[in-house]
Amino acid sequence: MKLWGIDLGGTKIECAVLDSDRNLEVVVRMRLPTESANGYDHILNQIKRLIDMVAEQVGERPNKVGFATPGVLEPDTHLMKNSNTICLNGQPLKADLERILGVPCQLANDANCFALAEALIGAGKEHPTAEVVFGVIMGTGVGGGLVVNNKIIAGHHGIGGEWGHNILEEGGEPCYCGKAGCVEQVISGPALERYYERVSGEKVSMKVILERFHLGNDEHANATIERLLEYYGRAISTLINVLDPGLIVIGGGVGNVELLYTAGYERIRKYIFNKGVVTTPILKPKLGDSAGVFGAALL
Template sequence: MKLWGIDLGGTKIECAVLDSDKELEVIARKRLPTESANGYEHILSQIKKLIDLVAEEVGERPSKLGFATPGVLEPDTQLMKNSNTTCLNGKAMGKDLEALLGIPCQLANDANCFALAEALMGAGKEYPNAEVVFGVIMGTGVGGGLVVNSKIIGGHHGIGGEWGHNILEENGDDCYCGKKGCVEQVIAGPALERHYERISGEKKSMKTILEEYQSGNNDHANATIERLLEYYGRAISTLVNVLDPGLIVIGGGVGNIDMLYSEGYERIKKYIFNKGVITTPILKPRLGDSAGVFGAALL
């Protein structure tokens, strides 16, 4: 049986087809630009165009489709919300896709798809007894996805796993969600770059800040990375205290910083409700940027 998935990103749309009879072997992968500036209807047309191209390549059409989406469908209204591709918000995207394609479509937030793929195909294969897997995204934004017993937990409001919009720094920077000091406004890449500029008066990339921290010659870089490590430890501790997952997987560009898995791991001990003892495996993803589209196919 072939499993079809679409990862709908802000700049690209990717389709992947997996063969469930051959240990989820990848049969086909193809991308098209999203061109979201052209609006909602154009995005739908790009999705259909991509599916047509892949169907021609594999010699058959899908009977159903999974979609990893920015934002999520509101369970009650079935309208999209919380999407940074703003033209999707307020749209009945699931219903519209089914009408356009003529097949059942299952939609889930891209962070949840990331968590599902890593749980079933990626890092989770190293920890098969992990009933609860949490997938963290730390990049230009901060998000999360929750998988329990191989199933996404979307939650009553469809916001299960939305770790990035809990308040981490009281009276911190404004967040687009309406609060101040959300996790995303403290330890996402742009937030850390903004902090560096605020204390140094210079604008530098996260990559440069990290390099200068490692050189040991930049006090402002030291302060910025110290801020990351301390707040990371505090933020991850809340996940452990509430969910106590058997595995946490950290995706996104900031998640590539090796210190998060050593010094950052030590910082969690200061805040965990377990007398400073933590044994939770916290890993980098094993699927790279494929996790979203693979998770969509697994829906």
């Protein structure tokens, strides 16, 4: 049986077909640019075009397709919300996809798809007794996905796992969600770069900030990484206090910062409601940038 998944990103749309009869072997992977600046209908056409191209390669069409999407469907109206690909918001994406593709479609937030893939076929394989797995995305944005007993928990409002839009810093930077000081506006890559520019007067990449931190001669880089570690520890502790997951997997570019797994882990101890004892496994993803599209297929 072929499992079809689409990862609908802001810059690219990726399709993967997995063969469930061959240990989820990848049959085909293919990408097209999203070209979201051209609008909602253009995105739909790009998805249809990509499905047609992959179907020609595979030699058959899908009988259903899973989608990892930025944002989520509102459970009551079935319209998209909370997407940073703005033109998707307010649109009946699931209904339109089913109309143009002619098959049932299952949609889930991209962070939830990341968490599902890592729980089932990624880092979760090293921790098979973990009933609760939380997938963190720390990159251009900050998000999260929640999987319990191998099932995505979308929640009553469809916002289960939305860790990135809780207020972390009172009086912090305004967020596109309408609040200020959200986790995303504190410890995402762009937020940390803005902080460095604010304190140093120089605009550089997160990679350069880390290099300068490790050289040890830049007080502004030190302050930026200190900010990351302290707020990371505080934010992750709230996840553990509420969910107490058996595994946390951290994806995204900022998730590659090695200090998160050492000094950052120590910061969690300051805030956890467990007398400073933390044994939660916190791992990097095993699937790399495949997690989103694999999770979509696994839907």
